[in-house]
Amino acid sequence: MEAMETQPRLVNAGDRLELGPETATLEGKNKVLGFWVFLGGECALFASLFATYLTLRGHTLNGPTAHELFHLPIIGLATILLLTSSLTGVLGINAMHRGNLGSLLRWLGVTVLLGLGFLAVQVVEFITYAGEGFGFGTSAFSSAFFTLVGFHGGHVAFGVIWISILMLQLRRSGITPRKAPKVFIASLYWHFVDVVWVFIFTVVYLMGILGIS
Amino acid sequence: MAKPLEEVLSHHVHTVEAPHKRHWLLDYLSTVDHKKIGIMYVLIGVFYLLVGGVEALLMRIQLFVPNNQFVSYPTFNELFTMHGTNMIFFAAMPLIFGLVNLIMPVQIGARDVAFPFMNAVSLWFTFVGALLVNISWFFGPAPSAGWFAYTPIGLDKYTPGTGMDFYVIGLQIAGFGSLMGAINFIATILNMRAPGMTLLRMPLFTWTSLVTSGLIVFGFPPLTVGLFLYMFERLFGGHFFDATMGGNPLLWTHLFWIFGHPEVYIVVLPAFGMISEVVATFSRKRIFGYTSMVIATVLIGFIGFMVWVHHMFTVGLGAMANSIFAISTMLIGIPTGMKVFNWLFTMWGGQIRFKPPMMFALGFLPTFVIGGFTGVMLAAAPADFQYHGSYFVVAHFHYTLIGGVVFGFFAGLYYWFPKITGRMMSEVLGHINFWLMFIGFHLTFFPMHLAGLFGMPRRVPTYNPGMGLEIWNQLSTIGAFIMGVSMIVFAANVVYAFTKGKVAGADPWDARTLEWAVPSPIPEYNFAQTPLVRGLDPLWIAKEEGSTVPAAEPLGPIHMPSNSFLPLVMAVGLFIAGFAAIYHRLFFIVLGLEVIALAMFYHSLNDDEGHHILPEESTRVREVRA
Numbered sequence: 001m002e003a004m005e006t007q008p009r010l011v012n013a014g015d016r017l018e019l020g021p022e023t024a025t026l027e028g029k030n031k032v033l034g035f036w037v038f039l040g041g042e043c044a045l046f047a048s049l050f051a052t053y054l055t056l057r058g059h060t061l062n063g064p065t066a067h068e069l070f071h072l073p074i075i076g077l078a079t080i081l082l083l084t085s086s087l088t089g090v091l092g093i094n095a096m097h098r099g100n101l102g103s104l105l106r107w108l109g110v111t112v113l114l115g116l117g118f119l120a121v122q123v124v125e126f127i128t129y130a131g132e133g134f135g136f137g138t139s140a141f142s143s144a145f146f147t148l149v150g151f152h153g154g155h156v157a158f159g160v161i162w163i164s165i166l167m168l169q170l171r172r173s174g175i176t177p178r179k180a181p182k183v184f185i186a187s188l189y190w191h192f193v194d195v196v197w198v199f200i201f202t203v204v205y206l207m208g209i210l211g212i213s
Numbered sequence: 214m215a216k217p218l219e220e221v222l223s224h225h226v227h228t229v230e231a232p233h234k235r236h237w238l239l240d241y242l243s244t245v246d247h248k249k250i251g252i253m254y255v256l257i258g259v260f261y262l263l264v265g266g267v268e269a270l271l272m273r274i275q276l277f278v279p280n281n282q283f284v285s286y287p288t289f290n291e292l293f294t295m296h297g298t299n300m301i302f303f304a305a306m307p308l309i310f311g312l313v314n315l316i317m318p319v320q321i322g323a324r325d326v327a328f329p330f331m332n333a334v335s336l337w338f339t340f341v342g343a344l345l346v347n348i349s350w351f352f353g354p355a356p357s358a359g360w361f362a363y364t365p366i367g368l369d370k371y372t373p374g375t376g377m378d379f380y381v382i383g384l385q386i387a388g389f390g391s392l393m394g395a396i397n398f399i400a401t402i403l404n405m406r407a408p409g410m411t412l413l414r415m416p417l418f419t420w421t422s423l424v425t426s427g428l429i430v431f432g433f434p435p436l437t438v439g440l441f442l443y444m445f446e447r448l449f450g451g452h453f454f455d456a457t458m459g460g461n462p463l464l465w466t467h468l469f470w471i472f473g474h475p476e477v478y479i480v481v482l483p484a485f486g487m488i489s490e491v492v493a494t495f496s497r498k499r500i501f502g503y504t505s506m507v508i509a510t511v512l513i514g515f516i517g518f519m520v521w522v523h524h525m526f527t528v529g530l531g532a533m534a535n536s537i538f539a540i541s542t543m544l545i546g547i548p549t550g551m552k553v554f555n556w557l558f559t560m561w562g563g564q565i566r567f568k569p570p571m572m573f574a575l576g577f578l579p580t581f582v583i584g585g586f587t588g589v590m591l592a593a594a595p596a597d598f599q600y601h602g603s604y605f606v607v608a609h610f611h612y613t614l615i616g617g618v619v620f621g622f623f624a625g626l627y628y629w630f631p632k633i634t635g636r637m638m639s640e641v642l643g644h645i646n647f648w649l650m651f652i653g654f655h656l657t658f659f660p661m662h663l664a665g666l667f668g669m670p671r672r673v674p675t676y677n678p679g680m681g682l683e684i685w686n687q688l689s690t691i692g693a694f695i696m697g698v699s700m701i702v703f704a705a706n707v708v709y710a711f712t713k714g715k716v717a718g719a720d721p722w723d724a725r726t727l728e729w730a731v732p733s734p735i736p737e738y739n740f741a742q743t744p745l746v747r748g749l750d751p752l753w754i755a756k757e758e759g760s761t762v763p764a765a766e767p768l769g770p771i772h773m774p775s776n777s778f779l780p781l782v783m784a785v786g787l788f789i790a791g792f793a794a795i796y797h798r799l800f801f802i803v804l805g806l807e808v809i810a811l812a813m814f815y816h817s818l819n820d821d822e823g824h825h826i827l828p829e830e831s832t833r834v835r836e837v838r839a
Contacts, residue, residue: 011411013403026404030327034400037430041392045434048468052442052453059459061452136451140459143451147442165817178820 020097021180028181035185039192046196049151050203053144057208061139064132066208075205078121079197082156085114086194089187096183101174104183108167111190115160122153145204152200155193162186235776243776245329247314248735250336252633254311255626257340261303262619263700264347268296270697273657273690279678289674290357291376295347297360298380302387303343305480305614308622310339310394313422313483316629317398319728319735320416322407322744327400329774330816335394337784342387345791349379356380359672361473362443364454364465369447375795378447382791385440386784388433395429398422407727408765409746413507416726416749417500418625420507421486424514425479431518432475439468448794463528470521478517481613482510484621485552488574491624492556493750494724495571496563502555503749509548509555516545526597535594542592549585553578568722569643573624576651577616584612587662602672605665611658623650623703630710631717635734638714642706649699656692660685725750730762732834738771741831768832770825777821783812 014029023029057066092107126146129135136146163186169179241249272292275283284292318326326332349355354376358367367377402423406415415423443465445451452458454465493500500506522530522538556578565571587609591597600606623646631637661669664685669676676682720729730752731739742764748754755762790805 011409012406030400030404033404034327034396037396037399041396041430041434044431045438048435048438048471052438052464052468055461055464056453056459059461061459136445136449140452140461143445143453143460147445147451147453165814169818173820182817 019184021099021175021177022096022184023181024177025181028177028184031181031185032188035188039188042192046151046199049148050199053148053204056140056144057204059140061141063139063142064129064134066141066145066204067211069129069132069134070205070208072205072209074121074125075201078118078125079201081114081118081121082194082197085111085118086191088114089190093184093187096175096180099175101170104175105167105170108163108170108183112160112163112167115156115163115190119153119156119160122149122156149200149204152193152196155196159186159190159193163190240776242781243333243778245333245774245776245780246737247318247326247329247332248633248737250332251311251313251315253336254307254314254339256311257343258304258306258308258311261299261307261343261347265296265299265304266697266700268292268299270693272296273693275674276676276686277690278687279676279680279683281675284674286674287354287357290672291350291355293672294356294359294380295350298346298356298384299343300614301360301476301480302384303339303346305618305622306387306391307339307343309425309480309483309618310335310391312487312622312625312629313398313418313425314394315633316728317419317422318401318405319731319739320419320726321402321405321410322727322740322746323401323405324739324743324771325405325774326397327404328397330777330780331393332397333777333780334783335390335397337780338390338393338787339387341784341788341791342383342385342390344383345386345788346379346383349376349383352379361469362465363469364443364460364462365456367443368455370455378444378795381440381443381447382794385437385444386787386791388437388440391429392433392437395426395433398426399430402426407740407744407746410751413504414746414749414751416486417489417503417506417510418483418486421482421489421510424510425482428475428479428482428514428517432472432479435468436472439465439472442468444794448797463525466525466528467521470524471518474521474524475514475517477610477613478513481617481621482513484577484618484625485510487621487625487628488556488577489552490724490726491570491574491628492559494628494722495566495568495574496560497566497723498559498563499725499750499753500555501558501561502551505551506555509551512548513545516541516548520545523592523594523597526594527601532594539592539594543589546585546589553582568627569638569640569647570624570628570722572644572647573620573627576647577620577624580612580616580620580651580654584609584616587612600665602670603665604661604669604671607671608658608661608665611661615654615658620650623647628722629728631721632728632733632735634710634714635717636710636714637717637721638706638710642702642709646699646702646706649695649702653692653695653697653699657689657696658692660688660692664689720752723756725753727751727762730755736831736834738773738826738831741771741828741834742766742768768828770827771831772823772825774823775821777816779812779816783809786812 013033014023014026019032021028023032088107088110092104092111095103095107134142136143166179166183166186170183173179175183235243241253244250271284272289275281275289314326314332318324346356352375354374356362356376356379358372358377358380362377362380365371402415402419442451442453446453446455446460452460454460454462456462489500489506520538520542522534523542526535526538556574567575587605591600591606591609627638627643664682665671667681667685669682669685676686717733719732721733722729727744727746728735730744743766744751744762745765747763751762786805786808788805789808790802793799793801793805
């Protein structure tokens with residue numbers, strides 16, 4: 001038999017999480033840890049979508065090709081909007097750690113606005129493509145493109161709604177040990193969506209414009 | 214002083230459910246208690262085990278004689294598709310999730326799972342997903358492209374009608390449930406272990422639950438993507454798999470098996486965990502080679518992801534790809550062999566008690582090993598060109614899945630039944646159940662190896678007379694019916710336990726792990742005081758000292774989450790949206806999604822802090838059940 005142990009010691013993953021109000025409770029630690037695991041699953045999800053896109057992107061069936069469609073300026077604008085929103089998200093979390101509710105709400109508001117701006121650019125982009133005869137069912141390439149980029153856009157839209165609802169809750173109750181983990185995991189989600197966009201920007205748009213196959 | 218069980222139970226329900234007392238049905242529909250959720254998972258699993266079993270029996274009747282016309286050939290396609298789909302997704306998965314939910318949190322000394330509300334959402338998503346796939350029988354054709362739904366066969370062009378749409382959307386919903394369940398288990402195991410329970414003091418069932426959950430987290434998203442693509446292709450005019458439109462049918466096969474191969478380990482690893490618990494308890498020995506068991510579990514999980522292409526040896530990926538995947542497949546035999554030898558060494562020199570759980574564990578060993586042997590045979594890519602698509606493959610995977618999952622699950626269920634219900638099952642009926650199942654199983658599936666080697670292809674609805682296939686098919690059919698009878702004996706045993714079964718007490722098997730330190734059935738809050746863990750098998754350590762498991766905290770009020778109907782509402786919303794998508798009813802799609810969105814919105818704004826169970830109450834429950 002193993003030696004007797006009289007003092008309990010730190011054994012759980014959450015015991016080692018010392019972030020701020022978001023991990024003050026067991027519930028908060030669970031949320032943060034569980035959400036990291038979820039993001040692991042999201043990585044597998046987007047990896048599968050990227051694999052699908054890379055398999056099918058050359059299969060244009062006489063339809064428009066990536067090289068003909070994509071324009072760097074509009075994609076660059078979308079990228080700037082989204083990456084900046086990750087920064088404002090961080091500034092919001094910093095405000096939360098300082099306990100500054102007003103500053104937190106303002107930064108989250110800016111984040112939401114930047115997210116909406118990104119979505120607006122994407123809508124314009126998709127409408128432009130549709131005008132050029134590039135719809136969801138045009139070719140295997142178009143289906144894969146709209147699925148990958150659309151999934152990401154759907155994630156952005158979900159994040160915008162999520163953070164907006166959190167702002168409502170924060171306005172009602174302030175920064176509490178119950179709300180803080182929710183804000184924190186929403187910011188994790190938002191950063192993740194940003195990181196995925198970096199890959200989309202590279203693999204879909206840059207490689208498409210440059211004609212790398 | 215022991216009191217009759219009924220009195221104890223009624224007492225328990227009356228006071229612990231304090232906030233408001235509900236009818237038992239409403240209580241179950243709104244529960245967030247991991248034990249009740251676990252019981253419902255097990256019920257779903259057993260139900261679809263029976264549905265899948267009846268589908269199997271119908272196929273075996275069809276194959277009893279050559280050129281039989283018992284079912285039409287399209288119906289046969291539906292039968293084998295639904296049999297596979299039900300058994301893998303709606304029998305094996307819920308049975309595993311059920312026992313993990315019931316036992317794992319108690320084994321690690323936790324009061325609950327990490328996300329009780331999400332746990333209920335997982336359950337109800339699984340429930341409506343299974344329902345959606347199975348009601349396809351009543352709405353036009355059932356799915357008929359196999360449980361793997363290979364493209365292009367499963368596409369509109371070759372499988373018209375709504376059958377595959379039910380499959381795609383139903384699995385998607387159930388898959389969401391599984392993913393959330395896995396995240397819940399991982400957070401629970403990593404974050405909520407009792408003080409002193411280091412990772413290398415976790416019971417092996419908990420370890421296998423952890424690795425299985427990891428496989429689900431990385432294995433299900435590829436399936437999710439595959440199913441989305443399938444849905445977009447079948448319902449919304451996308452092109453992913455149809456080669457005439459530039460798609461690639463192998464894309465689906467890859468995405469499916471990147472999920473599908475780990476899925477085999479997702480269902481079999483927890484069964485390994487159950488076997489480990491049962492073998493140790495009924496040999497009255499510490500599990501042999503505990504650390505190597507943990508390493509083997511992790512290795513199996515890891516290698517399980519590297520081998521999916523062995524399902525595709527004959528599609529023409531080339532000798533190099535085939536060699537790599539052949540070797541990685543055979544590598545799985547090494548950690549699995551470690552496990553088998555550790556079980557044997559645990560029994561060696563132990564005081565073995567041949568109770569029903571141990572019988573199923575003993576039946577599991579040779580059966581699963583035979584499945585492993587044929588697995589290595591199939592993993593040899595050149596030989597696979599001969600075996601693939603034959604009944605040999607059918608025999609192989611039933612040896613692993615029934616030999617592994619079903620025998621493992623029955624070992625676990627007979628083992629934990631007293632803990633879950635507070636009642637003992639009949640040992641005589643348990644032995645009859647085991648022997649009928651063991652004999653019936655081998656009579657059904659051993660001849661299939663031979664039928665396959667003699668040229669019987671899988672998925673065919675009939676065969677010609679005079680080919681030497683009659684005798685093997687007839688033996689298989691007789692064996693299948695013996696297995697069917699064993700299930701009836703099992704049902705009888707459950708009825709016996711609830712009507713005449715002895716009251717179990719906390720520790721009827723003289724077991725080793727923490728779940729046997731709490732009363733049977735387990736109180737709502739699991740532990741009145743969080744236990745202090747001082748090594749592997751904490752209960753056994755305490756019993757050797759002649760004491761009880763020490764507590765890590767003073768007796769105090771226990772925080773419990775509140776019941777909620779929202780998980781059920783969300784699942785119903787998803788059911789409506791899914792059903793409407795199959796029939797292209799935009800209004801109802803939007804309606805269903807709105808129901809989910811509103812439920813989520815309400816849940817997020819509703820700051821329900823739960824309630825507390827007071828120390829007087831937990832002390833009293835412990836005393837009356839002792």
